[in-house]
Amino acid sequence: MTRRYVVRTYGCQMNEHDSERIAGVLEADGLVPAVTEADADVVVLNTCCIRENADNKLYGNLGHLKTWKDGRDGRQIVVAGCLSQKDRDGVSRRAPWVDVVLGTHNVHRTAELVDHARRHGPITEILDESVVDDHALFPSALPARREHDYTAWVTIQIGCDNACAFCIVPAVRGAEASRPLADVIAEIEALAADGVTEVTLLGQNVNSYGRDLARTARRAGDEVQLRPMFAELLAAAAAVPGIRRVRFTSPHPKDMRTETFQAMATSPGVCRHLHSPLQSGSDRILAAMHRGYTAARYLDRLGEARRLVDDLAVSTDIIVGFPGETDDDFAATLEVAAAAEYDYAYTFVFSPRPGTEAAALTDRFVDPAVTAERFQRLRVVVERSALAKHRARIGRIEEVLVEGPSKKDPGIVSARTGQNKLVHFAAAEPLRPGTYVTVEIIGAAPHHLTGRFEAVVALPRHRRRIPVLSG
Ligand code: SF4
Numbered sequence: 001m002t003r004r005y006v007v008r009t010y011g012c013q014m015n016e017h018d019s020e021r022i023a024g025v026l027e028a029d030g031l032v033p034a035v036t037e038a039d040a041d042v043v044v045l046n047t048c049c050i051r052e053n054a055d056n057k058l059y060g061n062l063g064h065l066k067t068w069k070d071g072r073d074g075r076q077i078v079v080a081g082c083l084s085q086k087d088r089d090g091v092s093r094r095a096p097w098v099d100v101v102l103g104t105h106n107v108h109r110t111a112e113l114v115d116h117a118r119r120h121g122p123i124t125e126i127l128d129e130s131v132v133d134d135h136a137l138f139p140s141a142l143p144a145r146r147e148h149d150y151t152a153w154v155t156i157q158i159g160c161d162n163a164c165a166f167c168i169v170p171a172v173r174g175a176e177a178s179r180p181l182a183d184v185i186a187e188i189e190a191l192a193a194d195g196v197t198e199v200t201l202l203g204q205n206v207n208s209y210g211r212d213l214a215r216t217a218r219r220a221g222d223e224v225q226l227r228p229m230f231a232e233l234l235a236a237a238a239a240v241p242g243i244r245r246v247r248f249t250s251p252h253p254k255d256m257r258t259e260t261f262q263a264m265a266t267s268p269g270v271c272r273h274l275h276s277p278l279q280s281g282s283d284r285i286l287a288a289m290h291r292g293y294t295a296a297r298y299l300d301r302l303g304e305a306r307r308l309v310d311d312l313a314v315s316t317d318i319i320v321g322f323p324g325e326t327d328d329d330f331a332a333t334l335e336v337a338a339a340a341e342y343d344y345a346y347t348f349v350f351s352p353r354p355g356t357e358a359a360a361l362t363d364r365f366v367d368p369a370v371t372a373e374r375f376q377r378l379r380v381v382v383e384r385s386a387l388a389k390h391r392a393r394i395g396r397i398e399e400v401l402v403e404g405p406s407k408k409d410p411g412i413v414s415a416r417t418g419q420n421k422l423v424h425f426a427a428a429e430p431l432r433p434g435t436y437v438t439v440e441i442i443g444a445a446p447h448h449l450t451g452r453f454e455a456v457v458a459l460p461r462h463r464r465r466i467p468v469l470s471g
Contacts (some may be wrong), residue, residue, distance in 0.1 A: 001029070002031070002032055003029065003031045003032075003042060003074075004031065004032055004034035004035060004039055004040045004041050004042070005023070005026050005031045005032070005033060005040060005041065005042040005043070005044065005470050006033070006036070006037050006040040006042070006043050006044070007019045007022055007023050007026075007044040007046060008010060008043070008044065008045050008046065008061075008417060009046045009047025009056070009113045009147040010045070010047050010048040010054070010058075010081070011046075011047070011050060011054075011081070011082065012048065013200065013202055013249060014155075014202055015046050015048055015081055015082070016147070017144070017153035017155060017202060018046060018080070018081065018103065018104070018107050019044075019046045019097040019143045020144040020145055020146050020147060020153070020379060021108075021143070021144045022046060022080060022089065022110050022140055022144035022261075023046055023109050023141060023144070024143035024144040025107070025110050025142055026042070026044075026110060026111050026114070027050065027143065027145055028111065028143045029114075029115070029352070030356045031111075037045040037068060038304070039050075040075075041072075041074060041075055042075070042076045042077075042078060042114060043065060043068070043075075043077055043078070043096055044078040044079075044080055044110070045058065045061060045062075045077075045078070045079050045080070045081075046080045046081040047079060047080065047081035047082060047083035047084060047210065047404075048081060048082055048083065048109065049082040049083040049085075049086050049168055049172060050082070050167075050168065050169075050204075050351075050353070051077055051322070052365070053131060053256050054083055055087075055468030056085065057234070058079070058083055058091075059067075059094055059095065059421070060097040062077070062079070062094075062097075063095075063277060064098045065077050065097075066095075069097055069365055069385050070215060070365070071183060072187045074100040074118075076100065076114060076117060076118065077095075077097065077100075077101070078092050078098075078099060078100040078101075078102070078110065078113075079095075079098055080101075080102050080103070080107065080110065081099050081103075081104060082104055082168070082169075084101045084102065084103055084126065084171050084174040084175070085103035085104045085126060085172040086168065086171065086354075086355060087114075088126045088424045089099075091099075091124070092122055092124050092164065096122070096376075098122065099114070099117040099118075099122050099123075100113045100114055100116075100117050100122070100123055100124075100125075101123070101124040101125070101126070102120075102124075102125050102126070103125075103126040103127060104131055104158075104172055104173050104174075105126075105127040105173070105174065106125055106126075106127045107126070108142050109125065109140070109454030114250060116120065119377075121284075127128065129173070129175070131462055133321065138344060138455065140422055143459070145199065146196075148194060148433065148434075149194075149195060149196070149433070149460065150195065150198060150433060150434025150460050150461075151197070151198040151200070151401075151403070151434075152191045152196045152197060152198075152199050152200070152317055153199075153200050153201070153202050154187055154188060154191070154199050154201055154202060154237075154392065155179065155202045155203070156178065156179050156184050156202060156203050156206060156209055156233065157176060157177065157178045157179065157202075157204065157205070157206060157208075157209050158159070158172045158173060158174065158176075158177050158203070158204070159174040159175045159176045159177055159204065159384065160173060160176055160204035160205050161174075161175055161176040161205070161211075162205060162252065162290070162292070163357075164289055164291060164292050164352065165280075165288060165289050165356060165357040165358040166289060166319065166322065166351075166356055166357075166358040167353075167356060168353040168355055168356055169204055171355050171356075173204060175183050175207065175212075176204070176205065176211065176212055177212055178203075178209050178210050178212050178213050178228075180213065180228075181210070181228040181232070181233055181236065182239070184201075185233075185236050185240065186212035186242055188237055188349060191238055191243075192240050192241060192242035192243050193242070194459065195242075195404050195461040196242075196243070196245060196400060196435075197242065197244040197245065197367070197401075197434065197460075197461065198241060198243070198245040198246075198247070199237060199243060199245075199246055199247070200246075200247040200248065201233070201234070201237065201247070201248040201249075202248075202250060203249075204250065205250070205251070205252045205255065206248050206249065206250065206251050207230045207251040207252060207255040207256060207257065207260055208230075208252065208255045209228070209229070209230040209233055210227040210228040210229055210232075210233070211227060211283075213227050213228060219308045228256075229259060229352060230248075230257070230259075230260055230263075231257065231259035231262065231263035231298070232263075233265040234246060234248065234260065234264065234270050235263045235266070235267045235270075237269075237270075238267035238268065238269030238270045238346045239267070239269070241443070242461065243269055244269060244436065244458070245269060245271050245401065245418060246267070246269050246270045246271065246278065247271050247273065247420070249275055249300050250277065251274070251276065252277070253276050253278070253291070253293050253297075253301060254291065254292035254293045256276070256301045256305070257310070259303065259307045260307055261308040262282075262306060262308060263307075264305075264309045264312075265308050265309045265310065266361045267454075270442055271307060271308070271418045271419065271420065272311050272312050272313060272419050273312070273313045273314075273315070273343075273418070273419045273420055274305055274312055274313070274314050274315075275311070275314075275315045275317075276298070276301075276302060276305075276314060276315075276316055277314065277316055277317035277318075277324065278298060278316045278317070278318055278333075278336060278337070278340065279291055279297050279317060279318060279319050279322075279337055280318070280319060280322060280325075280332075280333050281329075281332040281333035281334070282295070282325070282328070282329035282330075282332040282333060282334030283295055283320050283332075283336060285324070285325055285451055287323065287335075287373060288323075289308035289319075289322060289358075290295055290357075290433075291330075295332065295336045297337060298336070299316050299336065299340065300406045302314065302340055310358065311391070311419070313342065313343040313344075313418075313419035313421065314341075314342055315342060315343055315344040315345065315346070315420070316340065316342050316344075316345050316381075317345070317346045317347075318333065318337065318346070318347050318348070318378060319346065319348050319349075319350050320344055320347065320348070320349055320350065320371055320374045320375045320378055321349050321350040321365075321366040321368075321370070321371030321374065321375075322350045322358065322366075323350070323358055323361035323362075323365055323366065324361065324364040324366075325362035325374075330374050330377075334358070334377065334378065334379065334381055336379050337378065337382055338381050338385070340385075341387050341388070342386065342389075343383045343385075343386060343389045343390075343421070344382075344386055344420065344447075345378075345382035345386070347375065347379060347382065349368075349371050349372070349375055350366070352365070364437055369381065383446045386446045386447070387444065387446045388449070389443065390421070390444035390446065390448075391444045391450055392419070393441045393444065393449055394442065394443065394444055395440070395441065396440070396441050396456060397438050397439070397440050397441075398417045398418075398438065398439055398440075398441055398449075398451070399417070399418065399424065399437070399438050399457055400415035400416060400417050400423050400435075400436070400437060400438075400439055400451070401415055401416050401434070401435075401436055402414075402415045402431045402432065402433055402434065402435040402437060403415055403416060403433055404433045406424050411423075411424055411426070412424050412425065412455075413426070413431055413450075415437070415439070416450075421448070421449055422447065422448040422449065422451070423439060423441070423448065423449045423450070423451045424450050425439050425440060425447055425452060426449065426452050426453065427453050428453055429456075431456070432459070432460050433460070433462075435453065435456060435459055435460055436456070436457040436458040436461075437453060437455060437456050437457055438455050438457055439451030439453055439454055440452045440454055443468075
């Protein structure tokens, strides 16, 4: 009997892509997607542990899924991702009805473990690093059931060598490992052949891409080539025939290099959008976070990026209420956020993650009422510059990539500019996701633009869905 699966994804783009690969290996093993959990045989929860309530959310869901599982023989529950990598055997201890627990380094084993659990009972398999063969630290390319036909995530690096005091990622994703440039380009060429026109290069710290490859080659005694640079990868990705847009996430401000900005400026396909996570504007707090840059250096690099890359949009991440944050520290954050004039800012209240250095600083936790008040003041500053940036686009003709009907109004089309700005417009004709059209910008709001449809520029090229193997 054909078994059906559902994958629920929590957290970041890295997890979204892992979920596409989990779906790919399950389908390669004969399972098919279920429309709802009611007709599913296997439910996979691909978890995130970046936020405090992530644990509560997971174990709450597992409580509900127990009832689902008891509803029909042969049903299985799989827990994957960063929270299981962190909690390991703790997941099956707290929820013994879970069949498979796997981590961030053995996504490629999902189907085998599901099969094993059917025959031999529940299994937990957590690896400390992604090891498949001597040289390549990456699982050999896996089939991926992509969520969209016209755009794709492409992993270029896993893990992170930084040690930001608030971050659990290095503990659950391991050390930085870059994927050979030729492998990445080969995957992008295969995606383009399948009709993909936009790729997003994925990594925890993409602008340190390649740093480890020379090390790996030296360790293996191989001929040491010059380490590939992120700028080189960007330009090579943008040069792949059929690829119209190249995006990347997430860079680290301390590793921002002039070459990267030059590659953005000179490679037409590289989108004019840079995400540069500030986190705090106070040098004292940046040092406590181990971020490796000062506010002045951060703004200096931002200035260079804007000088070199015409019409660059900049977004960021900022944490409010990091342990020990004083009024003066927060005032510095407001000052830098205002000076940076962001197009968009993701703002967070500090969330202590067990296992991080900052979680132990309990005597310096900031009063939640103070943090909440600061959070609101920061929102005012970032929304003001976002609106100003959006208003400055009015009257421009922008090329946008159609994503589909607007969530709020199905009669309106949602699309994205090269700067990653959301545009809503009415279309004179039905437009398939993946279509490129030009619109005139006629209105602005802090989180989106409104446009007037002009013309279709390029139709989607995607043909039949072949599972492109993804690293
Ligand atoms: S750079 Fe810092 S915040 Fe980003 S993944 Fe690495 S440790 Fe976490």
